[in-house]
Amino acid sequence: MRAVVAVLLFVTAVHAALWGVLREKQEAPDFKGMIPSLSYAPFEGTAHPDVDNIPTVEKIRADLKKLSTITRAIRLYSSTGGVEMVPAIANEFGLKVTVGAWIDKNADRNEREIASAVELAKKNPNVIGIVVGNETLYRDELKLEDLVEYIRRVKRQVTVPVTTGEIWNIWRDNPQLASSVDFIAAHILPYWENFTDAQAVDQAVHLYGVLRETFPGKRIVIAEFGWPSEGYNLRNAIPGPFRQAVVLRNFVTRAEAIGMDYNIVEAIDQPWKFFEGGVGPYWGVLNASREPKFPWTGPIVNPDHWKNASIALLVGILLSLPILQIVGATALQALVLSTAANAVGAWAATIFAYQQTHYFVWGSAFALTLGCILLIPLLLIALARIEEIAAIAFGRKPLRLLTAERSEKLRAAADAEQKYPKVSIHIPAYREQPDMLKLTLDAVARLDYPNFECVVIINNTPDPAYWQPIQDHCRMLGERFIFINAEKVEGFKAGALRIAMDRTAADAEVIGIIDADYVVEPNWLKDLVPAFNDPRVGLVQAPQDHRDGDRSLMHYIMNGEYAGFFDIGMVQRNEANAIIVHGTMCLIRRSAMDMAGGWAGDTICEDSDLGLAIMQHGWLTHYTKERYGYGVLPDTYEAFKKQRHRWAYGGFQIIKKHWRRFMPGASRMTQDQKREFGMGWLNWLGAESLGVVVAILNIIWVPIIAFADISIPDNILTLPIIASFVISLAHFIVLYRLRVKIGLWQMLGAMIAAMSVQWTVSRAVADGLIKDHLPFTVTSKGGKSTMSIEFQAFWEAVIGVLLLISCGVLVFSNNSKQVTEIYIFAGVLVLQSLPFLSAVMIAILENSRANDFQWWRNTTVRTAELIGLRPVAMPPIDVSHPDAQREAS
Template sequence: MRAVVAVLLFVTAVHAAMWGVLRDKQSAPDFKGILPSVSYAPFEGTGHPDVDNIPSVEKIRADLKTLSRMTRAIRLYSSTGGVELVPPIAAEFGLKVTVGAWIDKNSERNEREIQAAISLAKRNSNVNGVVVGNETIYRGEQKVDDLIELIKQVKKSVNVPVTTGEIWNIWRDNPKLASSVDFIAAHVLPYWENFTDKQAVDQAVYLYGLLREQFPGKRIVIAEFGWPSAGYNLKNAEPGTFEQAVVLRNFVTRAEAIGMEYNIVEAIDQPWKFFEGGVGPYWGILNAAREPKFSWTGPVVNENYWKLATIAVLVGILLSLPILRLAQPTIMQALVLSAASAGVGTWAATVFAYWEGHYFVFGSAFALTLGLILLIPLVLIAMARIEEIAAIAFGRKPRRLIVKGEPVAPATIGENVSFPKVSIHIPAYFEPPEMLKQTLDAVARLDYPNFECVVIINNTPDPEFWQPIQDHCRALGERFVFINAEKVEGFKAGALRIAMARTAVDAEIIGIIDADYVVQPDWLKDLVPVFADPRVGLVQAPQDHRDGDTSLMHYIMNGEYAGFFDIGMVQRNEANSIIVHGTMCLIRRAAMDIAGGWAGDTICEDTDLGLAIIEHGWLTHYTNHRYGHGLLPDTYEAFKKQRHRWAYGGFQIVKKHWRRFLPGASRLSPDQKREFALGWLNWLGAESLGVLVAILNLIWVPIVAFAGIAIPDKILTLPIIAAFVVSLMHFMILYRLRVPVKWGQMLGAMVAAMSVQWTVSRAVANGLITEHLPFARTSKGGLSRMSIEFQAFWEAVIGVLLLVGAAVLIVTNSQKEVREIYIFAAVLVLESLPFLSAVAIAILESSRINSFEFWRYAGVRSAELIGLRPVAMPTVTGASQPVASEVRREAS
């Protein structure tokens, strides 16, 4: 344990050191002067003058008092709606004011704005200019000639310079407009023109020179220059707090050096400017709380950096503490887990930084909160999978696993050891008689002297199904008890209760096998000795199948089943927390009685009973040696129905048993509670969350594509990609380490596993709104036929919609190239894979390539075409051509 503690301390130290080493520190020219002018808007909620959003005098006075320490003047954009209060208050702090008149298509309101601006210029001696309209030509609100007339109207009425604010290229392309103003107020915002922060200042200086050359002798003012501190990139233009600080400090230094007149946009962040895209609220040199975003002197650093580092390290430590509770973890195991914890800690600090550094309207706050609520369980699932990777790849070998050939009890069966009687129960419902006969014959061959077999056929009135079995049981002898029960309630559990009533009174152990399972002769001989320990209540052997070569679909399905039995069950067994799956199960009769026997209130009666036995403190054991082989579901439809039943039954069990996970409610240990809780979360939760997140993302697509609102990548979309990568690694690494399958079958098993995501999520949804669904028998033995309906219709719909959504995002983002939108599109593609996997298997089932014969023939033909296999040719005698009969004989 000391070594593990040392590992945790080492990782914590490295984590903290990395934060120290990676701290960004950039240099920029110091600026110790006073800014000549900054843009100021006193509004909150909206900036439109007609909206009842009049700022208070106290608020304006507090703002201007703060700004007076930073600038000599302010620029306004309107003269009504409360803005008219600004000039006289600004005079109290010695601030000059450039008054603005907001101009749009509303001529009546335009006149009110103009008259208000004129009035302010006349009544306030600190007004040093009037700007009639802001980017009015660029927005298409006014024609050039009409705007010129408005400018002339104002010029006649005031004694200060009059102009309009426009983007630099509007001035360049409209010399007539330039001639009508007293000075050119040019907006130069390199961000909106896709320049990088490294190019921004050079571009501004270049455009300033260009305007001076085009309009010699004209006063040129850069009326807007700035850089956003947050939001989305625009092609090469990357917003950020460092970028803003460096750009502005470089700009003001250059501007002062060449005598440029300029105005910085803007003084204070305006959270209401969400309509300007992701960067709209973040142009201020002060945040909305009126705090400086950066220092104008010294290195440019993140003032909150060490706070974030502390959060990251502390979260990493807290998530690492459960490692100390693991049973003898190895150094590498602890290293992997603590490193993963540190990674999650860094993500938590990133979430905190985003929440602290951004402004939210109700919709964005709701979306972010919902996203985090869904992401937290996904992160927990990813952590659980990383833990399983670490345990299997770097941890100690399983210690509780029953291994074929190794002793399982202090004393093995011999001449002086009794053979406890085993009663094997085989429930059957409309099962093919020949299949069930094979199962009974295998039981008859068991190498164990003291057993009986109770065959219970329930609710199967057709004598073609039960009569041959009755006859076969008679032929096999008195060990085989046949029961034909009609009107049985409780599905399979009801049938098993009837079997228990007919069980021999001296039977100590109950064995359960499905009607399709052919057991090995040594099943009981090898596993019954485990019950020599009186604490053992149950021993489970894995399922396996003997028809995996029926088709390619069956081949990959069999590979998918194997993963659960060779990976998950082995690991859960270490915590005495296995999932009982009925067939190939041996149960101590006393444990069954104490647990209440077979309950009919869930459709997974075997798992329900197994959990109840564990809750009463019994030990359970597992072996991954195959002691029996059954049949796979006949069709993909049957495969999905079986998975739906398991998931729905699992959710029923969660609802039934969750109270027993409360303190003192059962004999479950903390490790057992953790294993079951994570198991349910990892299976039911992961699949359901995956579907829910995919559907929510689909709903979000039009908002992202057409409203200019992207999803923050570092806190929402990149974690989804990371969780997918972890799941992929979990599947591939553990399959290679634990499951003896080839690469092709492993990849097929991965497709099969993904293909039931929609099925499992539907089962969970059914479990939320219903209490009981009927037991659905899994069709096996070749009696069922493939449905004429396409078995992945809804998966196809959702999968295609996700791909279409990704395409829409890519197309609509081609002009802006916002990185977050491309990442969001990639997430949609990843989320489509489980749905498309179901479509692929449904198509495979009805295609020629599902047949192994097709692949064998294709392989032979390919070998012949490339010359690796000789092709039989007709024999030719001399120079004569063979006759048709000879060709036919040769071909045959």
């Protein structure tokens, strides 16, 4: 325990040190003067001025009082909608005003704007100029001659200088415009021209010189210069609070040095400008709360850095505390878990920082909130998988596992005492192939155990071709084999097993359950029944395995996928006495079954239901990973998916049935057992369902990103998805390599098979939410079913293709902007498509020649012959053939 505590303190200290080392601090020239002019709009919130965002006199006065401490003048962009109140209030604080008249395609509004601007210039002595239109030509709102006419009209009515605001190259390319104004008001915004923050000031000064050379003798004013503090990158131009501070401090220093007239855009952040892309709201030197974003003198630092660090450390510590409850945790195990916990803490701090520095319209706020809500279970799943990696790779070896050595000791003790409790083996069968079931019965007959019976119950199978051969075979095998043919059985498999219990010998103490396709090893009972000599043991479970994994490539990877559950998950759950009972190869104490209420017919996973009920009554369970029985795999991919749907739907039924028993004091289950079941359900049902929901939501969100210029905060939403995918990949590969005895290629195939059922499991969960009692579907095995003519991955193909198309749309639409966050999001869509495309791959494989191992062997031989690695056998020459005789001569 001391070592674990030391590790936790070490990781926390390293985490704190990283926050200290990574604290950004930049130097820039000090600016102690007054900014000549700032763009000002007296609007608040996210409502557009044209909708309902009329400023009040009090608010304007408060704004201008604060601005009067940092600037000598302000520039306006309109003269109506409440802005007309600004010049008079600005005069109270000694602020000069450049009035703006907003000009666009609305002729009536244009007239009102011009009339108001003219009136403001006449009535307010602090008005020093009028800007008629703002980037009107750039937006292609008016023709050049029409804008010039508006300018001339205003000039005739006022005595102050009149101009228009346009991007620098519009002035350069339109000398007629320059000759029509009193001074040139040029906008130079290097961000929009793909210059880096390091190039921004040099570029602005250079373009200022270009305009001076182009229009000698004309007054040149840089009417807009700025850099955004947040938002997306535009190719090489990257916004950011430090970048904004450095750019502006460098610019004003250079501008003052060369005597440049300039105006900084803008005074206060304008959240309503979200339609200008991700950077639109973030050009102010003050935030929307009217607080300075950065100092104009001294080093530039993040004032909230240590607040964010404290949140990260606090969350990391809180998530690390459960490590102290792990019995026998090793130092390396604690190191991995604590590192993961602190990484989540850093992510939490990032969310807090993002929320503090960004503005949200309803849609983006909703998307971010929903995204974070969905990411919480995703992170819990990722942490659970990291915990399993740490436990298996660096933790102690399993202590409760029934190994071959432990079974041998228990068996020796039972042999010494001649203690062989009677076992009643139950084999339910529904329309099973007689030849396959005979193999199962023959294997039972060979069991090396002196005290057992076998009850075979054929249910709801009226065709004598299925049951008559089995009845005859049971008679041949002897009195130990009891045959039952029951019709109109209700409750599916559970109903049949209840009938079998009624015919079970009174002195049977242990009930064994095997499926009709399982061939058991002779030592099954002799190795495992002795575990029941401990009166606390209620159940012993052995893994499933299969004997037909080489039937095809598809069956080969299926078998590898099944093995992972039995060799990894079940072994770990067994350490907490929280195994999942599956309805074959399990042994149940009869009294434990009776106490739990027997086989229930209200779920279609009656085996897992009964096992959980046994644990809730306080019984111990044991698991062995030794193989004692081999069944057959589902015949087709359709059968594989139906089986997985039944398991997932049944699991959800069990959650709805038993969740109350997980409340404190509601059962005899321990906290570890409750945790294993809860995290197991979340890790399986939750992860698959969440993956589908997030994928579909992302498809819906793509048009908004592509066509509405709303970006995704990569460090909050997309990067955790990528990290979770990487963790899931590492979880699969590491644990398979450590625990599952299969080759690399089978492991990769198993990964594809595991991903391919994501849609199936999520659909089962959806069915569980809206449907109470779906019928039990028997898994087709033993070659009794043929492949469906329908494509078995239609919906997976639809969603997978939509995800890839969405990725293409994002990449294509982002080609001109090259926003990094959008490229990352496009990559996330590709990752999310993999489970769906895995299903498509297997569905195609099933119907192709590549599913046949012989095809691969032939292909390997032909390839080797073509490249010369294998000699090609030539046919013998027939010497009697005339061509051969001529060749010889």
